[in-house]
Amino acid sequence: MSNYHIKNLEEYYQVYRKSVRNPELFWEEVAEEHFVWKKRWDRVLDYDFSKPEVKWFEGAQLNITENCIDRHLPSKADKTAIIFEPNNPDEPALHISYSELHERVCKFANVLKSKGIGKGDRVCIYLPMIPELAVALLACARIGAVHSVVFAGFSATALATRINDCEAKMVITADGSFRGNKTIDLKGIVDEALTTCGSVTTVLVAKRIDTEILMEEGRDAWLAPLLETAESDCPAEIMEAEDPLFILYTSGSTGSPKGMLHTTAGYMVYTAYTFKNVFNYKDGDIYWCTADIGWITGHSYIVYGPLANGATTVMFEGVPSYPDYGRFWEVVQKHKITQFYTAPTAIRALAKENLEFVNSYDLSSLKVLGTVGEPINEEAWHWYNDNVGKKKAPIVDTWWQTETGGMMISPIPFATPTKPTYATLPLPGVQLALMDEQGNEVVGNQVDGRLCVKFPWPSMARTIWGNHQRYKDTYFSAFDNAYFTGDGALRDEVGYYRITGRVDDVIIVSGHNLGTAPIEDAINEHPAVAESAIVGVPHDIKGNALYGYVILKETGEGRNHDNLRKEINQIITEHIGPIAKLDIIQFTPGLPKTRSGKIMRRILRKIAHNELDNLGDISTLLNPDIVEAIIRERMTPSVP
Numbered sequence: 204m205s206n207y208h209i210k211n212l213e214e215y216y217q218v219y220r221k222s223v224r225n226p227e228l229f230w231e232e233v234a235e236e237h238f239v240w241k242k243r244w245d246r247v248l249d250y251d252f253s254k255p256e257v258k259w260f261e262g263a264q265l266n267i268t269e270n271c272i273d274r275h276l277p278s279k280a281d282k283t284a285i286i287f288e289p290n291n292p293d294e295p296a297l298h299i300s301y302s303e304l305h306e307r308v309c310k311f312a313n314v315l316k317s318k319g320i321g322k323g324d325r326v327c328i329y330l331p332m333i334p335e336l337a338v339a340l341l342a343c344a345r346i347g348a349v350h351s352v353v354f355a356g357f358s359a360t361a362l363a364t365r366i367n368d369c370e371a372k373m374v375i376t377a378d379g380s381f382r383g384n385k386t387i388d389l390k391g392i393v394d395e396a397l398t399t400c401g402s403v404t405t406v407l408v409a410k411r412i413d414t415e416i417l418m419e420e421g422r423d424a425w426l427a428p429l430l431e432t433a434e435s436d437c438p439a440e441i442m443e444a445e446d447p448l449f450i451l452y453t454s455g456s457t458g459s460p461k462g463m464l465h466t467t468a469g470y471m472v473y474t475a476y477t478f479k480n481v482f483n484y485k486d487g488d489i490y491w492c493t494a495d496i497g498w499i500t501g502h503s504y505i506v507y508g509p510l511a512n513g514a515t516t517v518m519f520e521g522v523p524s525y526p527d528y529g530r531f532w533e534v535v536q537k538h539k540i541t542q543f544y545t546a547p548t549a550i551r552a553l554a555k556e557n558l559e560f561v562n563s564y565d566l567s568s569l570k571v572l573g574t575v576g577e578p579i580n581e582e583a584w585h586w587y588n589d590n591v592g593k594k595k596a597p598i599v600d601t602w603w604q605t606e607t608g609g610m611m612i613s614p615i616p617f618a619t620p621t622k623p624t625y626a627t628l629p630l631p632g633v634q635l636a637l638m639d640e641q642g643n644e645v646v647g648n649q650v651d652g653r654l655c656v657k658f659p660w661p662s663m664a665r666t667i668w669g670n671h672q673r674y675k676d677t678y679f680s681a682f683d684n685a686y687f688t689g690d691g692a693l694r695d696e697v698g699y700y701r702i703t704g705r706v707d708d709v710i711i712v713s714g715h716n717l718g719t720a721p722i723e724d725a726i727n728e729h730p731a732v733a734e735s736a737i738v739g740v741p742h743d744i745k746g747n748a749l750y751g752y753v754i755l756k757e758t759g760e761g762r763n764h765d766n767l768r769k770e771i772n773q774i775i776t777e778h779i780g781p782i783a784k785l786d787i788i789q790f791t792p793g794l795p796k797t798r799s800g801k802i803m804r805r806i807l808r809k810i811a812h813n814e815l816d817n818l819g820d821i822s823t824l825l826n827p828d829i830v831e832a833i834i835r836e837r838m839t840p841s842v843p
């Protein structure tokens with residue numbers, strides 16, 4: 204493809220300028236050259252950010268699975284599409300060819316149909332990283348059902364909230380999952396969730412850990428026997444360009460999780476284009492992204508982006524520490540991985556361990572390294588560059604979001620000189636702006652501001668499922684005519700971007716976005732808790748740890764604080780999942796509040812960070828005395 208494989212920085216600027224001067228022509232060329240369409244579009248782009256409404260390739264008809272699978276069959280039927288690397292290294296890896304993937308997806312799609320699922324129906328997928336997960340996504344897409352994957356580390360309550368929000372008719376799950384040397388009872392969690400979900404009529408269960416589980420008559424069915432008897436061909440449903448492809452929930456700073464809705468054509472074009480360019484993907488490469496498909500990274504860059512390019516993509520069921528901290532590198536050596544994409548939190552965790560874990564393996568196949576999910580600190584960047592890439596594999600620090608669908612800021616390997624902690628330059632078609640708090644664009648270099656995008660790109664989320672007003676309020680109201688990312692950024696002297704972090708009440712812990720409000724709501728459910736507030740504090744491995752300030756009711760005051768801390772974390776685990784547990788809990792008699800009753804998180808953040816010299820003006824608070832009391836009782840973050 205003409206716009207693919209930008210070879211040097213000059214060419215990047217040429218391509219970028221072209222993409223900005225005439226975005227429609229730019230994306231039309233990409234769409235024309237690389238994909239199969241059942242019907243061509245009438246119009247490349249139609250948009251109005253004030254509504255907001257965005258339509259790409261309107262009038263076009265297609266099916267994304269034909270582009271991800273069928274299209275490759277004439278030339279690549281026997282090529283491996285998916286390598287499944289199990290949790291246990293002694294279990295053999297599974298190589299699924301494009302023709303096998305075709306058959307698996309068709310059979311699965313026929314099973315969905317036999318259970319009454321059709322175009323537009325929502326299907327919730329709650330599966331571990333086993334092949335059925337990727338196949339389930341594609342099977343939904345094959346028949347036009349809208350998948351909504353929920354990360355299989357979320358609790359029953361969190362799962363139920365998501366199922367109810369999108370009114371899923373079906374849940375696809377497994378009897379259980381492996382995680383290092385543990386097993387997790389997934390089906391039990393689903394059963395618990397479904398006690399409060401009226402919309403679900405069918406549960407399909409994949410067998411993974413082979414344990415006794417309860418099957419509810421009339422609702423639950425094992426997947427394997429259904430697949431065995433299903434027809435191995437399933438015609439692809441004809442989809443309109445803007446038909447929904449999937450919903451994926453992301454945490455907001457307030458309220459319930461937001462079901463970001465992604466649509467078909469633009470998402471496909473953009474994820475395929477960015478995959479190929481940002482990873483310098485070439486035929487024969489073996490690509491591995493360590494994310495879980497429960498997150499957007501897995502959707503776009505384990506499943507859709509790689510498969511749309513006819514690539515070989517690895518699905519890893521395990522964790523970086525099992526059976527030891529050499530697992531990632533063992534897998535790189537075993538499958539001769541060429542592109543490796545992971546999160547800074549994983550790099551930091553591995554960098555703490557003995558270097559022998561890295562040096563015992565042959566990593567010479569690696570050509571490009573990637574990171575995503577949170578800012579990468581300089582130390583971790585160098586460790587990755589020196590020890591994993593041996594200074595030969597460029598690091599692509601990719602900035603993007605569930606909402607953006609695909610990568611937005613990233614170096615192009617071998618073209619953009621990298622700079623530690625900088626995501627560098629916007630990808631073609633991405634028009635960024637930094638805004639000041641008054642809403643004016645900050646121009647020039649060596650400036651900072653709130654990161655916005657001024658022009659539509661094909662894979663942007665189109666709405667929040669069932670709540671367009673919230674979509675508008677969250678992303679299009681802070682600044683006129685621009686999408687607001689919620690992140691702060693600075694632009695250096697050559698125009699490189701560095702993401703400085705969230706400017707709202709979302710805290711990124713180990714690469715997972717956590718809204719403060721839902722965690723506080725969970726804590727406040729504890730009978731002894733009156734009120735609470737959460738802030739993030741820097742943490743060596745996780746990036747941020749959670750520091751909670753908790754006010755007890757009178758009934759809680761005589762109680763043992765360590766027991767209360769355990770109970771509070773137990774409630775959080777039940778409501779959200781173990782990822783949201785607090786590292787530090789400080790009991791306090793009050794919280795600093797404005798006269799209108801708003802909690803002053805800025806002050807709480809500074810106290811947690813031990814920045815006591817510049818707390819700012821506290822005299823206007825409703826209760827200035829409380830600040831002294833909180834400082835006196837401050838807990839030192841001594842988290843593991």
Ligand code: WTA
Nearest residue numbers: 575576577578600601602603604605690702
């Ligand atoms: C943060 C993940 C710095 C950012 C694809 C963003 C990053 C949020 C980077 C989205 C990066 C992601 N450098 N920060 N390279 N990548 N972020 O929705 O704050 O899980 O808004 O999408 O992660 O997280 P999400």
